[in-house]
Amino acid sequence: MTRESNPTVLLVDDQADVREALRLLLKSEGFASIGVDGPSAALETVRQRDFGCALIDLNYTRDTTSGEEGLALLDALRQHVPELPVVVMTAWGNVPLVVDALRRGAGDFIEKPWDNARVLSIVRTQIALGEGARRQRRLEAENALLRGGGEALIAESPAMRRVMELVARVAPSDANVLVLGENGTGKGVIAQALHAQSRRAAKALVKVNMGGIAENVFESEMFGHVRGAYTDARSERIGRYELADGGTLFLDEVGNVPISQQPKLLRVLEDGEFERLGSSRTQSADVRLVSATNADLAVEVEAGRFRKDLLYRLNTLEIRLPPLRERRDDILPLARSFLERSAARYGRHDLRLAPSAERALLAWRWPGNVRELGHLMERAALLAEQDLVSDSALAFGPGPGGGTAAASTELDDMTIDQAEAHLVRRALERHDGNLQHAADALGITRQTLYRRMEKHALRDPASDDDG
Numbered sequence: 001m002t003r004e005s006n007p008t009v010l011l012v013d014d015q016a017d018v019r020e021a022l023r024l025l026l027k028s029e030g031f032a033s034i035g036v037d038g039p040s041a042a043l044e045t046v047r048q049r050d051f052g053c054a055l056i057d058l059n060y061t062r063d064t065t066s067g068e069e070g071l072a073l074l075d076a077l078r079q080h081v082p083e084l085p086v087v088v089m090t091a092w093g094n095v096p097l098v099v100d101a102l103r104r105g106a107g108d109f110i111e112k113p114w115d116n117a118r119v120l121s122i123v124r125t126q127i128a129l130g131e132g133a134r135r136q137r138r139l140e141a142e143n144a145l146l147r148g149g150g151e152a153l154i155a156e157s158p159a160m161r162r163v164m165e166l167v168a169r170v171a172p173s174d175a176n177v178l179v180l181g182e183n184g185t186g187k188g189v190i191a192q193a194l195h196a197q198s199r200r201a202a203k204a205l206v207k208v209n210m211g212g213i214a215e216n217v218f219e220s221e222m223f224g225h226v227r228g229a230y231t232d233a234r235s236e237r238i239g240r241y242e243l244a245d246g247g248t249l250f251l252d253e254v255g256n257v258p259i260s261q262q263p264k265l266l267r268v269l270e271d272g273e274f275e276r277l278g279s280s281r282t283q284s285a286d287v288r289l290v291s292a293t294n295a296d297l298a299v300e301v302e303a304g305r306f307r308k309d310l311l312y313r314l315n316t317l318e319i320r321l322p323p324l325r326e327r328r329d330d331i332l333p334l335a336r337s338f339l340e341r342s343a344a345r346y347g348r349h350d351l352r353l354a355p356s357a358e359r360a361l362l363a364w365r366w367p368g369n370v371r372e373l374g375h376l377m378e379r380a381a382l383l384a385e386q387d388l389v390s391d392s393a394l395a396f397g398p399g400p401g402g403g404t405a406a407a408s409t410e411l412d413d414m415t416i417d418q419a420e421a422h423l424v425r426r427a428l429e430r431h432d433g434n435l436q437h438a439a440d441a442l443g444i445t446r447q448t449l450y451r452r453m454e455k456h457a458l459r460d461p462a463s464d465d466d467g
């Protein structure tokens with residue numbers, strides 16, 4: 001969110017005295033304004049900063065009566081900065097032109113010579129409408145980013161109870177928290193709990209997966225960009241940092257922030273200030289940071305891949321999540337909860353675990369932790385032939401060397417590189433492009449999968465747009 005108290009009005013008119021009269025009128029009501037003399041200067045200016053509203057003349061020197069230039073400017077503004085309310089100024093009585101402008105999206109019109117009170121009332125109304133539109137767009141963007149709903153968090157084991165006590169103690173503070181743990185141990189769930197128990201709970205929890213952001217889009221993802229900031233930036237975009245204003249920003253897989261981008265992250269963490277890519281305007285946001293990693297960041301610092309000063313910014317407090325194999329008391333409560341949820345989804349309401357299944361679940365080492373348990377229960381709910389799910393109905397992860405004879409013959413004829421590309425592609429296909437599931441199936445981390453995909457030029461189905 002920008003920190004400007006009173007929005008600025010853009011005045012576009014080729015006559016300097018008109019601009020000056022409007023500037024003084026607006027100033028008397030506390031509105032700042034910037035005046036420019038024509039369409040190209042107007043378009044240049046809206047690229048550089050935000051306005052609460054624009055007042056544009058419809059006739060410029062090149063063509064002083066038809067209004068064509070003004071209407072073209074109106075169209076361009078609607079396209080470039082759709083939330084900016086535009087008020088058109090016309091000569092008295094030019095009804096067809098006014099109608100045309102309103103049809104093309106002008107918020108209102110002013111006839112010259114104008115009535116001061118009417119100008120001020122229109123400007124106030126249009127600014128309020130524009131703010132409403134921006135707020136709406138923010139909410140939509142936030143909703144799209146929020147993780148799907150709060151799921152029940154299970155913490156029966158002594159180790160997890162201690163974690164939850166720590167969460168309760170640190171959540172209300174604004175301190176940055178680093179959540180550590182193997183893949184699938186529930187770091188995202190803990191980030192959600194920290195947010196839900198904080199005074200920011202009513203605001204957004206914005207998640208960014210650092211493992212999934214390519215180096216060249218890092219800055220625009222995090223801090224947004226203005227239109228035209230780079231070749232594909234067709235529209236303005238709000239960054240994740242700004243979206244988290246007043247709320248919590250969750251940086252997942254923070255160990256993957258490229259070293260070249262780490263100073264940018266450090267700067268915003270130090271003073272809360274940033275610029276949208278392509279803009280020189282400094283903005284600020286009030287953000288509480290929770291980050292997570294399965295990497296040993298001390299080792300990354302040693303190796304020169306992670307800045308020590310950044311680590312110290314992130315880990316004001318650390319929460320370590322034990323792997324599932326070290327909290328066996330959670331296994332069955334989690335399994336029952338996942339089975340119940342999947343059973344409801346697939347209409348198998350009477351499904352329950354047989355003692356043999358419970359013994360098998362307790363004996364498994366859970367390399368994929370809680371996530372693996374969730375997937376196993378979902379498969380069981382789908383595939384179980386009887387309501388009582390026995391150990392034989394549990395398809396524990398493929399052991400090393402799993403795979404069909406046909407697949408191995410295919411692999412026999414490939415180079416190692418080809419085989420790797422083939423396996424990655426097949427895993428992505430089998431798991432409908434879900435990177436985590438594909439990585440689990442391949443027995444590698446999501447980061448490693450991501451690197452392999454880059455190496456073999458396989459597309460990440462989630463990285464789609466420029467906004």
Ligand SMILES: Nc1ncnc2c1ncn2[C@@H]1O[C@H](COP(=O)(O)OP(=O)(O)OP(=O)(O)O)[C@@H](O)[C@H]1O
Pocket residue numbers: 151152153154155181182183184185186187188189190252292294334370371374436
């Ligand atoms: N204590 C818990 N209670 C209920 N569900 C849990 C718990 N811990 C994890 N889960 C579930 O397990 C899955 C994996 O959790 P999550 O994504 O938070 O793990 P993670 O440690 O962030 O994984 P990664 O390191 O791969 O990003 C999610 O579906 C989550 O809802």
